[in-house]
Amino acid sequence: MSKFKIFSQGIIDVSPLMIPVVPFGLIFGVLAIDIGFTPLETMGMSLIVFGGASQIVLLQLFSGGASSLVIISSVGAVNSRHLLYGAVVSEHLSDLKLIWKIIISYFLIDQAFAISNEYLKRNENKNRYFHLFGAGATCWIIWQSTTFLGIVLGAAIPEKLGLSFAVPLTFLALLVNDFRKFINVIVIIISGFVSTLGYNYIPFKAYIIIAALTGLISAIILTKIIKK
Template identity: 75%
Template sequence: MSNRSKIFFKGVADVSPLMIPVVPFGIIFGVLAIDLGLSPITTMAMSIIIFGGASQIIFLQLFSAGASSLVILSSVGAVNSRHLLYGAVLSEHMSDFKMTWKIIISYFLVDQAFAVTNSYLKKSSDKDKAFHSFGAGATCWVIWQITTIIGIFLGSIIPEKLGLSFAVPLTFLALIVDDLRKLINVIVIIISGLIATVGYEIIPFKAYVIVAATSGLIAAMILTKFKGLNNG
């Protein structure tokens, strides 16, 4: 096995344990998309083009609520904006990468791939280290597409009267469980949740997600600064 293959499969092995919680998430997305009336082709196109679990679930939530296209695109863009931070962090390790590799890796740079890629690039000086990023990202992509297809299949055979739309908020609750360990996180979650709940009916253009998220960020900034002043 060549050195490039070894590095590629190391990326696959490093990210594989992180794929366990992705499987039910991808299936739920596929099921919900079909349940909300999207075609299998549209659902797969979303998974290929957006390729971001949280963003795609938010898309479905806003779509089902009748939000405008501008609000949907803005919300999805806001959620995916964290990838700009990922790119900034990895840029110092990728200065010697060819532009082709940078484009490929930027597409595959989801949360799990970033976690293992960042850890590997910090320690590696191998000239073929880009293959690790490719292996990790490609694994995430394949798993997400396969689970989406499984969800599409299941969604087409589950009776409409079952109504699985409730799984959207439950999925997000599962994602934030780990954040409940810190008081600041709990406060920010409560503030964002209250604003989103109240704003659902009164904020125009269904922009409650953007307003709630922005309010949460401002609250987090204030609380973090206040905590820093107290510690100082």
């Protein structure tokens, strides 16, 4: 299969996951302007960070008056999942040139990983990495364009549209397959409970870090117990 066909397949496969990303990007653009970021700063964050979850977390913590240390550590904790993504797909990309590895790593976000990881497992074509490139590039275009629209529209978007539902909906779509495994469900419940409880009781707005670490530790313990 040619590079173009594989690239196109990546676009097609990831497209359904782009539906909730549209209001997600709009929300980010609107929120960033509302709390005082300039249009240039807002677009710069989307271009450089290119991580919807971490960008929303940054805005929430910034608007809540969290310290720089908490904001940086929280964003780092949220983005740490990309290290796992890279480790998983690295076995399929080991033969690539360094420049392509850098390009692919930039586009390796949640939706692209969720779709392309399965494709990489099933196909041995030497150009299969173009699937991840196509999926990631599609996510990039949608995210940047909707962020820009959010900046332009700003307060013109009526609150009654209820666009805030898009943030959890986006990640819920990625978790659907994980609900099929008992360990994953338990870890999701534990980390969600800690995050919800910690929102009011954990100081310095550090509930995201604590919830993530709790989920990770729970996964390790449960995995070892089941293997026994």
